[in-house]
Amino acid sequence: MANISHPSTGASIPGVQLHTTGALMGASVEDFNNAKAQLGTLKKDPGNHVKLKIYALFKQATQGPCNTPKPGMLDFVNKAKWDAWKSLESVSQEEARQQYVDLIKSLVSAEGPAVATPPPESAQAFQSLLVTTEDGITTIRFNRPEKKNAITLDMYKELIDALHHAGKDDSVITVMTGSGDFYCSGNDLNNFTGIPQGGIEKMAKDSGELLKHYVKAYIDFPKPLIAVVNGPALGVSVTVLGLFDVVYATESATFHTPFSQLGQSPEGCSSYTFPKIMGNAKASEMLLFNKKVTATEACNLGLVTEVFPDGSFQSEVWTRLKAYAKLPPKSLALSKQLIRSKEKEKLHAVNDAEVERLIERWLSDECMQAIMNFFQAKPKL
Numbered sequence: 001m002a003n004i005s006h007p008s009t010g011a012s013i014p015g016v017q018l019h020t021t022g023a024l025m026g027a028s029v030e031d032f033n034n035a036k037a038q039l040g041t042l043k044k045d046p047g048n049h050v051k052l053k054i055y056a057l058f059k060q061a062t063q064g065p066c067n068t069p070k071p072g073m074l075d076f077v078n079k080a081k082w083d084a085w086k087s088l089e090s091v092s093q094e095e096a097r098q099q100y101v102d103l104i105k106s107l108v109s110a111e112g113p114a115v116a117t118p119p120p121e122s123a124q125a126f127q128s129l130l131v132t133t134e135d136g137i138t139t140i141r142f143n144r145p146e147k148k149n150a151i152t153l154d155m156y157k158e159l160i161d162a163l164h165h166a167g168k169d170d171s172v173i174t175v176m177t178g179s180g181d182f183y184c185s186g187n188d189l190n191n192f193t194g195i196p197q198g199g200i201e202k203m204a205k206d207s208g209e210l211l212k213h214y215v216k217a218y219i220d221f222p223k224p225l226i227a228v229v230n231g232p233a234l235g236v237s238v239t240v241l242g243l244f245d246v247v248y249a250t251e252s253a254t255f256h257t258p259f260s261q262l263g264q265s266p267e268g269c270s271s272y273t274f275p276k277i278m279g280n281a282k283a284s285e286m287l288l289f290n291k292k293v294t295a296t297e298a299c300n301l302g303l304v305t306e307v308f309p310d311g312s313f314q315s316e317v318w319t320r321l322k323a324y325a326k327l328p329p330k331s332l333a334l335s336k337q338l339i340r341s342k343e344k345e346k347l348h349a350v351n352d353a354e355v356e357r358l359i360e361r362w363l364s365d366e367c368m369q370a371i372m373n374f375f376q377a378k379p380k381l
């Protein structure tokens with residue numbers, strides 16, 4: 001076992017020991033990704049020194065030696081991060097990956113044995129969602145990682161239920177996030193492939209009603225609603241972000257609304273919220289011309305509130321959310337309602353108009369052809 005030392009002073013950090021495996025080159029990409037996911041489950045804040053070490057190992061493992069200009073002396077935070085990364089210059093990427101995995105393992109085991117805790121009392125049973133309430137936060141997690149969290153018709157219904165429940169429970173804020181490597185790949189394209197009883201027109205009309213209720217649940221949501229965008233986001237999972245109060249994204253997340261590529265048209269009130277947030281020209285690039293934007297670009301456009309490094313995303317964001325959830329709940333809800341009430345009526349009208357247009361689109365040759373193409377050729381967007 002080796003002590004973890006302070007990135008710039010070299011002094012040992014008390015209480016945290018690194019279990020080296022003896023096979024320094026051994027960590028697979030899967031081990032690395034698992035460690036990354038485990039980082040978000042830590043209950044105790046490991047402290048700034050350890051967080052710096054985690055940051056530095058992550059950068060070294062994923063990008064190799066530090067190659068960015070040194071921040072100015074007064075930029076304390078970025079300078080500390082830069083120093084920590086720079087100090088690993090001679091460590092190979094494989095070795096950094098192994099040290100990262102070992103460090104996270106040490107932190108997890110320092111928290112004691114993983115007791116099989118029963119789900120929180122308020123956990124609700126859903127097929128494709130994980131919904132929990134803890135520390136004043138109700139978390140609604142898309143949970144179909146094997147299908148990149150694509151939203152099935154049943155899942156829309158579950159999401160509506162989960163949002164209604166979260167709006168009334170005793171939590172202070174509500175968070176939406178995804179399981180696995182994607183936030184959400186949008187509408188499950190299988191939703192349009194079956195031949196339903198009642199014919200295709202009825203299917204389009206029923207899907208339109210469902211979508212309208214889904215988007216309505218966001219428009220009317222009474223408490224602060226925060227998206228924790230843990231990976232790529234597509235389609236309807238991007239458009240409704242304009243109805244969230246805060247959107248935090250990991251650095252590698254992307255935002256893509258390929259509607260015209262799919263023969264469809266915008267929803268989630270994005271035909272109104274996107275031009276309002278980012279201006280017509282930028283909104284058109286996304287909504288008409290399928291432009292996929294990075295997390296940093298989305299932040300510059302105003303769709304994302306803040307972007308965090310992949311390595312520290314979960315710990316930084318959840319620390320912040322837990323602090324938000326300690327604020328006075330009524331004050332938060334009332335302030336949100338003041339902000340939202342000015343445009344609620346407008347948003348409902350936009351939702352109705354978008355759904356009306358989409359029902360026509362779903363019956364169009366352009367849309368059917370695009371969906372067939374996805375399943376035949378599986379083009380990657």
Ligand SMILES: CCCC/C=C/CC(=O)SCCNC(=O)CCNC(=O)[C@H](O)C(C)(C)COP(=O)(O)OP(=O)(O)OC[C@H]1O[C@@H](n2cnc3c(N)ncnc32)[C@H](O)[C@@H]1OP(=O)(O)O
Nearest residue numbers: 146147148150185186187188189190207211235236380381
């Ligand atoms: C009723 C309300 C309607 C509301 C309307 C909303 C409009 C939208 O949301 S439009 C956006 C729709 N989404 C897409 O078009 C995305 C389609 N998917 C892809 O382009 C790729 O799968 C993706 C880039 C998301 C991921 O690519 P990869 O990382 O290469 O993974 P795979 O393609 O191998 O995906 C794994 C697995 O998941 C299935 N998948 C992913 N997304 C969807 C989806 N949206 N619908 C259906 N299935 C999806 C994919 O087919 C793979 O399945 P298997 O082959 O069975 O493993």
